[in-house]
Amino acid sequence: MASHIVGYPRMGPKRELKFALESFWDGKSSAEDLEKVATDLRASIWKQMADAGIKYIPSNTFSYYDQVLDTTAMLGAVPDRYSWTGGEINLSTYFSMARGNATVPAMEMTKWFDTNYHFIVPELAPSTKFSYSSHKAINEYKEAKALGVDTVPVLVGPVSYLLLSKAAKGVEKSFSPLSLLSSILPVYKEVIAELKAAGASWIQFDEPTLVKDLESHQLSAFSAAYAELESALSGLNVLVETYFADVPADSYKTLTSLSSVTAYGFDLERGTKTLELVKSGFPAGKYLFAGVVDGRNIWADDLAASLATLQSLEAVVGKDKLVVSTSCSLMHTAVDLVNETKLDDEIKSWLAFAAQKVVEVNALAKALAGQKDEAYFAANAAALASRRSSPRVTNEEVQKAATALKGSDHRRATTVSARLDAQQKKLNLPVLPTTTIGSFPQTVELRRVRREYKAKKISEEEYTNAIKEEISKVVKIQEELDIDVLVHGEPERNDMVEYFGEQLSGFTFTANGWVQSYGSRCVKPPIIYGDVSRPNPMTVFWSKMAQSMTARPMKGMLTGPVTILNWSFVRNDQPRFETCYQIALAIKKEVEDLEAGGIQVGTVVFVI
Structure with missing residues (x-):
């Protein structure tokens, strides 16, 4: 029974690529130095998967910045403002598109579906000329092959690439990037021809837009694209990969009708x-890459449940046509649990990062083939049982409060106009009051103070005085600028989510659980493992201190419950909305304490 990984984190277990990129951008290291780090990371990833027994190992999922930008480079779709004159796209042009330069801005960046990853949006026009301008896919395939690893080259599919693009500035609003399909397919054919010549036997096209509600002409584009590529793909096994959601019935029908796939x-x-669509009808003789191991969260897989699902699919698609896979690329989860030396042992036993998920995938594949590792499965079952029964997961008081919520609790008891009148009587603000979003720049000195306080190198009194001094500066600046509603600048906060998570029960934190957000930017999401409550006030002390420094109204700054939820690794043993309600109830208590402390509820800001 075969196993497959959709994609893998690029940054490295200790953010090696991040630091190499930033060193290169700062002019402290050369392109050769950067490439050495990248080459070593790719080699270690491929070797790790090969050693784990994965059959279908992806290549070309590594990126210096973003896989969609890599596709833009492959197609030579460089906007005119970067003054690219043709040929192989170099790092200077590539990073100018990603980050801008001294004379031109970067391309737009937006969220990759509903993840916290961001991609660089292609800018296309009727006049855009396409040419094969980045040989990254073939180079990485050959690189892996030289190491003795036969990989599955991965490309962003042509239709999804266009559906994720936008019209360039100045182009008629009626223009659809999808109209360029026939113009980009010749480049895809060149790439495919090179991969075939190099010995590739499989190729993976990522077409995640198939999970969207597509119009008939968009679905027709998939049929047209893969029909046009059919001769070029002859002799290759072709995998079309989807992820992040259900594939609607019409899209499923279109996809499973593609003869070249x-x-x-x-x-x-x-x-x-x-x-259910698969069980109700799957094309004979085709392979199913079953994404049963969650690529977007950090919880250990329920191996017994996944094995049961796979066994039910085996009867539908055939034993030799079923491949165990991840639900999506593992780039959306942390890299390796081995690096978490300070994480609580009990909680650690409940988790699986990317490296561990690779092992889970192969263990499931072996079990399907009749080579079940009984000890491994037993340890997994014990960890799941531990999690279900752990008293630290469940807080009866919190659950009762969330269960007691009624429909009326989700609506304000007073009208907007009544609240505005009360606010105006209290604050006497001008018609167009001025304020700022909240945080002021986090200086090197502030970071040093927080770091030393956390390491217990300075006392609580020294820390408080340092933060108080910074708040005083921020208040003074705003008063000098005649700002109407002030903020305290948030000098005590390390991160808009982590700061609150550290003070809420049910949260834990990793040392190296970094996940790429975009480019070299990485985030370390909190882990919500249990019922959420607020043992103590979180912001009241600092807000009251700030309010004491001015006669003007001071906003209480709170990150909203939905943002806290979506920027965390969320427990998967209860519906997400229940966890969100628990966070909201905890924040509600903070609001009540702020109000009791003289900070007006009408000035509390929820960042969503």
């Missing part, structure tokens, strides 16, 4: 309806 990859973690 050998295999279909589905997210069966989020795609329960897709699972």
